[in-house]
Amino acid sequence: MAASMGGSRLVLLCLVFPVVLLAGAAHGHPWGAGLFPQFYDHSCPQAEEIVRSVVAQAVARETRMAASLLRLLFHDCFVQGCDASLLLDNSSSIVSEKGSNTNSNSARGFEVIDEIKVALETACPGTVSCADVLALAARDSTVLVGGPYWDVPLGRRDSLGASIQGSNNDIPAPNNTLPTIITKFKRQGLDVADVVALSGAHTIGLSRCTSFRQRLYNQSGNGMADATLDASYASHLRQGCPSSGGDDNLFPLDFESPARFDNFYFNNLLVGKGLLSSDEVLMTRSPETAALVKAYADDVNLFFQHFAQSMVKMGNISPLTGAQGEIRKNCRRLNGNHY
Ligand code: HEM
Ligand SMILES: *[C@@H]1O[C@H](CO)[C@@H](O)[C@H](O)[C@H]1NC(C)=O
Numbered sequence: 001m002a003a004s005m006g007g008s009r010l011v012l013l014c015l016v017f018p019v020v021l022l023a024g025a026a027h028g029h030p031w032g033a034g035l036f037p038q039f040y041d042h043s044c045p046q047a048e049e050i051v052r053s054v055v056a057q058a059v060a061r062e063t064r065m066a067a068s069l070l071r072l073l074f075h076d077c078f079v080q081g082c083d084a085s086l087l088l089d090n091s092s093s094i095v096s097e098k099g100s101n102t103n104s105n106s107a108r109g110f111e112v113i114d115e116i117k118v119a120l121e122t123a124c125p126g127t128v129s130c131a132d133v134l135a136l137a138a139r140d141s142t143v144l145v146g147g148p149y150w151d152v153p154l155g156r157r158d159s160l161g162a163s164i165q166g167s168n169n170d171i172p173a174p175n176n177t178l179p180t181i182i183t184k185f186k187r188q189g190l191d192v193a194d195v196v197a198l199s200g201a202h203t204i205g206l207s208r209c210t211s212f213r214q215r216l217y218n219q220s221g222n223g224m225a226d227a228t229l230d231a232s233y234a235s236h237l238r239q240g241c242p243s244s245g246g247d248d249n250l251f252p253l254d255f256e257s258p259a260r261f262d263n264f265y266f267n268n269l270l271v272g273k274g275l276l277s278s279d280e281v282l283m284t285r286s287p288e289t290a291a292l293v294k295a296y297a298d299d300v301n302l303f304f305q306h307f308a309q310s311m312v313k314m315g316n317i318s319p320l321t322g323a324q325g326e327i328r329k330n331c332r333r334l335n336g337n338h339y
């Protein structure tokens, strides 16, 4: 079940044939972009265990935190790459991505990232990047609620800036059309199969009423509900999500098992019970994505395998490496910026 990327054979190759490895990376191998799972083996051997243990405590306190941490990697990687730009707070030189349309009043889990970072700075000062913390926390969160394990390529460095415009424009919105969603993934080097597999993250976690209200009352501007939404599920949702007010009322993205990483999300799509428009369109707007939805609904192991592969791919989007960026001491601010 483990989708093992990298491994000891790779390290050997890396030592003996660095040129070959670089050439491979340029051709899009899963361990591409210069990242590799053993990056901290000598500089901070406890790193993975520290992250795992703080994430486990946080998820034990509140199960939803697994979902919130998983989502943070997506919202980081889609904006100037997986560089922890998402974690920077407002300051004299930074307009925080936390204030964007998608993140404001929605993205959460930043205190858990802080807690992990404090523990890492105590064990190995100035060594483990915030960007790598996000990648490890997303994997550990997935495993803790029953999802697949994958080896996380490491060695990302942290950005020296943020992009609220990128956050507003590059992260798909729940009422985007399927072609728009596919285009936004393509821009990141992710394909249609990645769109469907990664959308499976919505097998855990919660959404606010404001993110799907349009479907319940006025999907296409004619005062009607979305016809692809199951009628009884729609009327159930309208009870907690009124046509005005209640914006922050919460609903499970997978009403069958919101705290369990499984394939029920895909089974819901088959019967018109996807919560977001961006979920249901995978089933209703293209035979190619619908075939993948059916395949994942039929075979949880196939979903887990593809999800793990696509998470590695998403985690490899434009990382900073070598002398680029920095290793932030505090994920919320640049090392040079003491306010
Ligand atoms: C395909 C395009 C996607 C769209 C349009 C989308 C949209 C959304 C929206 C609107 C919410 C609810 C936010 C709120 O109301 O506060 C949400 C939640 C969530 N999303 Fe996505 N998402 C997408 C892809 C992804 C991907 C690729 C991942 C991770 C691999 C992901 C992980 C999550 C998780 C885990 C939650 C629940 C978070 C929590 O409970 O705190 N989503 N998403
Ligand atoms: C950051 O500052 C801008 C205005 O300069 C404000 O609109 C935004 O809400 C702030 N973001 C956060 C996350 O506090």
Ligand SMILES: *[C@@H]1O[C@H](CO)[C@@H](O)[C@H](O)[C@H]1NC(C)=O
Residues within 6 Å of the ligand: 173, 175, 214
């Ligand atoms: C999508 O939702 C946003 C925010 O609620 C809204 O401003 C926009 O008009 C919607 N777009 C479409 C195509 O319905």
Ligand SMILES: *[C@@H]1O[C@H](CO)[C@@H](O)[C@H](O)[C@H]1NC(C)=O
Residues within 6 Å of the ligand: 218, 220, 221, 222, 223
């Ligand atoms: C539905 O949306 C259309 C177009 O945005 C708007 O003109 C109309 O007033 C809305 N109808 C209702 C019932 O809200």
